[in-house]
Amino acid sequence: MLPKPLVAASLRPIILTLLARQPMYGYEIIQQVHTLSEGQIRWTPGKLYPLLHSHENTGLIEAFWQPSEEGPDRKYYRLTPRGQAALQQEKQSWLDLNALLVRLWGPEL
Amino acid sequence: METPFNLATALATWRQFQARRQPMLEEDLDELEVHLRAHLSDLRRQGWGEEAAFREAVRALGDLEEAEAEYSRVYWGKLRRRQQLLTELQWRLSMFSNYVKIALRDLRRHKGYSFITIAGLSLGMACCLLLFQYVAFETSFDQFNTKKDRLYRATFEYTRGEGMEGISSSSVLAFGPIVAQEVPGIVRYTRILPTYGGVVLSNQGASETRTFTENHALFVDTTFFSMFDYPLVKGDRSQVLSNPHTMLISESMARKYFGDQEPLGKTLELSWWESGTYTIAGVMEDVPPTSHLRFDFLFPLSDLLDNEAFLADGGSWGPES
Numbered sequence: 001m002l003p004k005p006l007v008a009a010s011l012r013p014i015i016l017t018l019l020a021r022q023p024m025y026g027y028e029i030i031q032q033v034h035t036l037s038e039g040q041i042r043w044t045p046g047k048l049y050p051l052l053h054s055h056e057n058t059g060l061i062e063a064f065w066q067p068s069e070e071g072p073d074r075k076y077y078r079l080t081p082r083g084q085a086a087l088q089q090e091k092q093s094w095l096d097l098n099a100l101l102v103r104l105w106g107p108e109l
Numbered sequence: 110m111e112t113p114f115n116l117a118t119a120l121a122t123w124r125q126f127q128a129r130r131q132p133m134l135e136e137d138l139d140e141l142e143v144h145l146r147a148h149l150s151d152l153r154r155q156g157w158g159e160e161a162a163f164r165e166a167v168r169a170l171g172d173l174e175e176a177e178a179e180y181s182r183v184y185w186g187k188l189r190r191r192q193q194l195l196t197e198l199q200w201r202l203s204m205f206s207n208y209v210k211i212a213l214r215d216l217r218r219h220k221g222y223s224f225i226t227i228a229g230l231s232l233g234m235a236c237c238l239l240l241f242q243y244v245a246f247e248t249s250f251d252q253f254n255t256k257k258d259r260l261y262r263a264t265f266e267y268t269r270g271e272g273m274e275g276i277s278s279s280s281v282l283a284f285g286p287i288v289a290q291e292v293p294g295i296v297r298y299t300r301i302l303p304t305y306g307g308v309v310l311s312n313q314g315a316s317e318t319r320t321f322t323e324n325h326a327l328f329v330d331t332t333f334f335s336m337f338d339y340p341l342v343k344g345d346r347s348q349v350l351s352n353p354h355t356m357l358i359s360e361s362m363a364r365k366y367f368g369d370q371e372p373l374g375k376t377l378e379l380s381w382w383e384s385g386t387y388t389i390a391g392v393m394e395d396v397p398p399t400s401h402l403r404f405d406f407l408f409p410l411s412d413l414l415d416n417e418a419f420l421a422d423g424g425s426w427g428p429e430s
Contacts, residue, residue, distance in 0.1 A: 025143070025147075026140060026143075026144050027143070027144045027147040027148060028147075044169075044170070044171030044172075044176075045141060045144050045170050045171060045176070046170065046171045046172060046173055046175055046176025046179060047171075047176070047179065049137065049140060049141070049144075049176075049180075050176065050179035050180050050182065050183050051179075053137075053180075053183040053186070053187060054182070054183040054186065056187075056190070057183055057186030057187060057189070057190055058186075068143075070146070070147070070150060071143070071146050072139065072142065072143050072146070073139075073143070074143050074147075075136070075139070075140045075143070
């Protein structure tokens, strides 16, 4: 399991990246992250949903309800153009950070 | 005894419990419930029992007490977003008045075309309404009779030698009693004889004599009022036609002959095949325009059946119902 602060910090880039690929609903996001992180990250709905709503408020993502075969309608989220731009910035920040760490831990220093 | 686990009830109870959390909107609960259901069906697919799966799914939702704080952080933003939706709606509404303005301007610019389209449409609608009116009127005929499903009018097809065939909307007086006797399904019959050519009526003896030729007078059997629902204003339905030389008169005709005076008990002089003094035993409401029988006066048919002059003249060839 990853330490909590790191999980919290990575929420935003992961969500934006996932939604940039395709619209998803909450449960699906949690499952995907769990699988892709090989069990390292398991978000709780109580954390994820308010965050999604906050992104919705700031206009990074937008929600729409869609019927499902399994029961009640699902609330799907997708990225807005503004979210796209935010994702690019986020990506750059993480790459910069990553580059710094690599350099720090690398043999050349 | 422990009640068996019911998923729908459990979900409803869970939701009701969460609904007390103030910053959670209805749609947030919807979202959480869908989440719960999705997890639940995944667990079921893995072989979990229904109740165990439900407990596990609820547990995996995490501490919603804690989540409540997160939800309240985004609560006002959500409300603001809804406010935006409201302003959007208001804007659209205001646009509507703009559309009307543009439409009016367009109408003014293309007067000729506007006239043709509007006039054409109005004419079409007017025709349509008129047609509906007409059909409604036509189909409403005789609907006021409560026994309308059991009432039949006897018609008459005849052959008088070669090439002398025809159909008549009426039959003969003798038909009623005979067919009522012979055919078991017939409960009652009444014969209705119109007075072709009109009868002459006059209110002799009154201060001012009024004499008219009336075209809407019928001679009918005593059973008439037990078959039809034409309402009486005065007089007893079961009695009015049973005495000879009594008659019924419609409200408007009563006014015509007697003015504002009480018509009941007054007399009119009849001159037709049957003549004599007739006492008014009842007053009828005017027959509605949707009745196929039209009459202002009713006389007892029995008076006419005693009239040899009438019978000798082939008068028995009258219609009946």
